[in-house]
Amino acid sequence: MAASVDRTTSKPRNILMVVANPSVSEMTSWPIGFWAAEMVHPWYAFREVGYDVTLASPDGGKVEIDSLSDPRDDSRYSEYDVLSMGFLNTPALTAMWKDTPRLSELDLDEFDAIVVCGGQAPMYQFRNNEELKTALAQFYESEKPTAALCHGVSALIDLNVNGSYLIEGRTMTGFSNIEEDASNEAAGMTVQPWRIEDAARERGAKYVSGGLWKPFAVRDGRLITGQQQYSGTEVAKLVTQALAT
Numbered sequence: 001m002a003a004s005v006d007r008t009t010s011k012p013r014n015i016l017m018v019v020a021n022p023s024v025s026e027m028t029s030w031p032i033g034f035w036a037a038e039m040v041h042p043w044y045a046f047r048e049v050g051y052d053v054t055l056a057s058p059d060g061g062k063v064e065i066d067s068l069s070d071p072r073d074d075s076r077y078s079e080y081d082v083l084s085m086g087f088l089n090t091p092a093l094t095a096m097w098k099d100t101p102r103l104s105e106l107d108l109d110e111f112d113a114i115v116v117c118g119g120q121a122p123m124y125q126f127r128n129n130e131e132l133k134t135a136l137a138q139f140y141e142s143e144k145p146t147a148a149l150c151h152g153v154s155a156l157i158d159l160n161v162n163g164s165y166l167i168e169g170r171t172m173t174g175f176s177n178i179e180e181d182a183s184n185e186a187a188g189m190t191v192q193p194w195r196i197e198d199a200a201r202e203r204g205a206k207y208v209s210g211g212l213w214k215p216f217a218v219r220d221g222r223l224i225t226g227q228q229q230y231s232g233t234e235v236a237k238l239v240t241q242a243l244a245t
Contacts, residue, residue, distance in 0.1 A: 005050035013051040013243055016111040017043060018103060018132065018152075020121035021059045027190055034119035036069035036084040038149050041232030042115055042239075044083060049240055054111070058129050060102030066119050069229065104131045113239050114139045118150030118175070118229070123192050126155035133159050140166065140222060145242040147224035149217075149235050150175050151192070156225070157199045168204035172225040173218050176209040179228055 019034035153174030174196035210216025217234035226235035
């Protein structure tokens with residue numbers, strides 16, 4: 001039984017969360033998708049305050065997590081992520097991953113905020129995805145909280161709003177260079193084809209971070225960004241605060 005949540009309106013807030021479709025890394029040849037914690041942790045935080053959540057993907061259909069984000073993986077990389085462990089072992093919840101709606105087929109006016117989740121696949125899929133950028137622009141121009149997390153921030157890099165880059169002059173975060181360095185060292189190879197921090201600075205963003213693997217998110221008006229997989233709950237908190245103002 002879920003805890004009782006007090007609301008000032010009879011209709012709960014409705015959050016749109018976007019994850020990547022399955023792919024294969026051109027750098028490592030690994031099967032890749034989205035990072036479990038970056039979907040599960042904010043999803044749980046939204047559900048805890050009584051919000052409805054819809055999960056979608058650019059192409060629709062079945063989505064998959066990066067294996068390193070699975071607490072059951074032999075690598076044990078994410079073994080302490082008990083929240084994702086519980087989600088992954090609850091068939092009624094993982095059922096939403098089997099057939100996600102296509103982003104372009106949704107009525108975006110039905111949602112109060114958007115959160116773009118990260119993982120490895122977004123680095124190949126999100127930066128040049130016009131449907132995703134159109135959705136983000138619509139949320140932002142409609143004065144709704146517009147959020148992205150970790151490598152999901154790739155969707156914001158080339159996003160134009162009113163003739164200029166949305167992130168130009170904005171304070172924002174995303175997967176940091178020191179975290180890319182740490183990932184490369186752990187893998188013994190270069191993992192990502194480009195870097196969020198470098199690209200954000202090139203677009204004129206005021207990039208900030210909370211330190212290596214520290215939970216960190218920042219809000220600049222209705223633009224909300226989270227640093228990495230430990231920052232999903234922080235992103236959800238800022239979205240919730242934005243919806244309350």
